[in-house]
Amino acid sequence: MPLAEPTLQMLDCGESALVVEFGSSIDPAINARVHLLARRLAEAAHAGILETVPTYRSLMVFFDPLILSRTALKQIIASSCSAPDEIHASAASTLTFIPVAYGGEFGPDLAFVAQHNQLSEEEVISLHTSTPCLVYMLGFTPGFPYLGGMSPRLATPRLESPRQTIPAGSVGIAGAQTGIYPVASPGGWRLIGRTPLTLFHPQAQQPFLFSAGDYLQFTRISATEFSQIHAEVAAGRYTPLRRPLPQGGDHVHGA
Amino acid sequence: MCTVLEPGQLTSVQDQGRNGFRAYGVTTSGAMDRLALTVANLLAGNPPTSAALEMTLRGPRLRFSQPAFAAISGAEMQARLNGHPIANWSSFAIPAGAELAFDHVTSGCRAYLALHGGIPVPTVLGSRSTDLRAHLGGLDGRIIRSGDVIPTPRVPGPMLALALPPEMLPSYPSEITLRVMIGPQEELFTAEGIATFLGQPYQVTHRNDRMGFVLDGPKIAHATAPDIVSDALCPGAVQVPGSGLPIVMGSDCQTTGGYAKLATVIGPDLMRLAQSKAGDVIRFASCTDAEAVQALREERAFYQYIESAVHQLRG
Numbered sequence: 001m002p003l004a005e006p007t008l009q010m011l012d013c014g015e016s017a018l019v020v021e022f023g024s025s026i027d028p029a030i031n032a033r034v035h036l037l038a039r040r041l042a043e044a045a046h047a048g049i050l051e052t053v054p055t056y057r058s059l060m061v062f063f064d065p066l067i068l069s070r071t072a073l074k075q076i077i078a079s080s081c082s083a084p085d086e087i088h089a090s091a092a093s094t095l096t097f098i099p100v101a102y103g104g105e106f107g108p109d110l111a112f113v114a115q116h117n118q119l120s121e122e123e124v125i126s127l128h129t130s131t132p133c134l135v136y137m138l139g140f141t142p143g144f145p146y147l148g149g150m151s152p153r154l155a156t157p158r159l160e161s162p163r164q165t166i167p168a169g170s171v172g173i174a175g176a177q178t179g180i181y182p183v184a185s186p187g188g189w190r191l192i193g194r195t196p197l198t199l200f201h202p203q204a205q206q207p208f209l210f211s212a213g214d215y216l217q218f219t220r221i222s223a224t225e226f227s228q229i230h231a232e233v234a235a236g237r238y239t240p241l242r243r244p245l246p247q248g249g250d251h252v253h254g255a
Numbered sequence: 256m257c258t259v260l261e262p263g264q265l266t267s268v269q270d271q272g273r274n275g276f277r278a279y280g281v282t283t284s285g286a287m288d289r290l291a292l293t294v295a296n297l298l299a300g301n302p303p304t305s306a307a308l309e310m311t312l313r314g315p316r317l318r319f320s321q322p323a324f325a326a327i328s329g330a331e332m333q334a335r336l337n338g339h340p341i342a343n344w345s346s347f348a349i350p351a352g353a354e355l356a357f358d359h360v361t362s363g364c365r366a367y368l369a370l371h372g373g374i375p376v377p378t379v380l381g382s383r384s385t386d387l388r389a390h391l392g393g394l395d396g397r398i399i400r401s402g403d404v405i406p407t408p409r410v411p412g413p414m415l416a417l418a419l420p421p422e423m424l425p426s427y428p429s430e431i432t433l434r435v436m437i438g439p440q441e442e443l444f445t446a447e448g449i450a451t452f453l454g455q456p457y458q459v460t461h462r463n464d465r466m467g468f469v470l471d472g473p474k475i476a477h478a479t480a481p482d483i484v485s486d487a488l489c490p491g492a493v494q495v496p497g498s499g500l501p502i503v504m505g506s507d508c509q510t511t512g513g514y515a516k517l518a519t520v521i522g523p524d525l526m527r528l529a530q531s532k533a534g535d536v537i538r539f540a541s542c543t544d545a546e547a548v549q550a551l552r553e554e555r556a557f558y559q560y561i562e563s564a565v566h567q568l569r570g
Contacts, residue, residue, distance in 0.1 A: 011438050012436050012437070012438040012439060013439050013492065014491050014492075014547065015436065015548050017489050018439075021439075038278075050274065051277055053487040053510060055486040056484050056486070059487075060487035060489065065544075065548045070548075138510075141389055142276070200279075202391055211278070
């Protein structure tokens with residue numbers, strides 16, 4: 001995967017940040033470059049690099065310019081981008097299984113999504129659990145994933161007026177995107193189900209269930225299983241099902 | 256501890272911010288005016304990183320049930336201890352049972368109250384700052400209310416009261432110029448749009464808070480559509496949505512956003528943005544990376560000077 005592309009740009013964001021832009025579209029291959037650079041910078045742990053923020057198509061790098069000059073940082077980034085590819089060297093991301101109870105009180109808009117797309121509710125569930133989704137980035141609220149990979153046959157417009165409160169764990173669709181609400185918040189997504197997992201647990205050793213660059217696989221559970229898993233999560237006894245994925249951006253197609 | 260008799264307009268616990276979790280969508284929060292927070296902490300005998308109260312436009316009224324040692328800084332809020340005026344940018348002892356009262360601002364917007372030993376609320380993701388949108392940190396992730404009891408540390412013994420010399424006091428005029436570095440997305444604006452931004456005054460509207468400042472003034476022309484594929488945001492970023500009116504982001508800015516960003520206010524000038532309020536006038540001046548880094552160097556040197564002076568005086 002060549003990181004150094006002619007399209008790569010390094011843009012100024014004030015004296016303490018710059019953004020490394022790999023493209024201008026939502027594309028898993030571009031996003032994979034973003035996460036690869038983030039990982040290389042994290043592994044190298046250069047003095048003066050404070051934190052990085054991966055997004056769809058760029059990486060923001062926060063740095064202390066009194067420790068590391070912008071010129072030196074740009075050289076580090078350029079050489080990180082042209083470093084030899086270690087595509088088979090290590091597992092780069094993780095597939096996390098997200099159990100979801102679909103329909104009923106968990107997903108009040110399941111019938112609407114089915115009707116809008118001329119599908120049965122069963123077909124909606126089957127399509128939603130058919131492929132892994134790439135976590136392009138996290139934003140909006142702590143732990144909120146911007147996901148790609150949902151079947152375009154499920155695309156549904158947002159609610160005309162947002163709900164005041166959406167329960168934590170709600171799984172919804174907005175346009176061509178699917179997502180999970182990590183914490184209770186207002187929102188206009190069409191809700192098709194809910195996961196009993198806690199996506200954001202500020203006091204835990206691992207506060208977040210997944211990171212940008214990971215993949216999620218929705219799996220269907222019953223209402224009874226929802227209650228069981230919910231109780232296990234509350235008691236701190238639930239371990240989410242995970243498996244490592246080899247590096248590369250070809251697990252899913254664009255959002 | 257101290258009891259909140261009146262909370263003021265918007266008072267919250269803030270430190271230097273919740274860093275390291277932006278990649279997970281966690282806003283940094285933290286003091287809007289890091290210089291005022293740092294100086295208050297140093298005068299109170301704290302490290303610069305301690306948590307303090309950030310008070311906005313009108314400060315609280317607090318009753319201390321045990322002795323404390325405090326410092327105030329930032330906006331002038333006419334502080335009184337048991338009715339006696341307290342000079343801004345100074346530290347002072349608070350006897351048990353005393354009432355510390357703040358009033359409306361007479362200059363600036365945000366004032367800081369640091370207590371020796373900090374404000375010992377639990378840390379969340381490494382910080383005590385209140386994230387008002389995600390309800391993290393501070394007092395249950397919210398602003399303070401009447402009746403709240405704020406934990407205060409025990410004071411080890413008598414401490415030397417100190418004040419910043421008059422020539423070092425920042426001033427908060429109602430017309431300011433903020434230095435910006437152009438970018439990251441200046442190519443999405445016309446040359447005329449950039450010239451408008453750098454040449455014309457903008458007024459702070461009532462839509463200003465810890466998240467950002469919506470400004471009013473001449474519209475900035477985009478060269479293309481104003482929306483971009485969402486990317487990362489940082490405090491100081493100047494977003495220009497379709498309205499053509501700039502929004503300057505503050506400490507509570509979300510980690511990602513979808514509007515084109517014309518420029519970034521440099522870190523050392525964010526304290527002046529933090530002290531501006533509705534009706535104030537802002538002009539933007541372009542600066543180079545070298546000038547911005549020099550300004551940061553001077554800011555750090557200012558802290559070092561105060562820190563060593565405080566250290567010498569207290570021995």
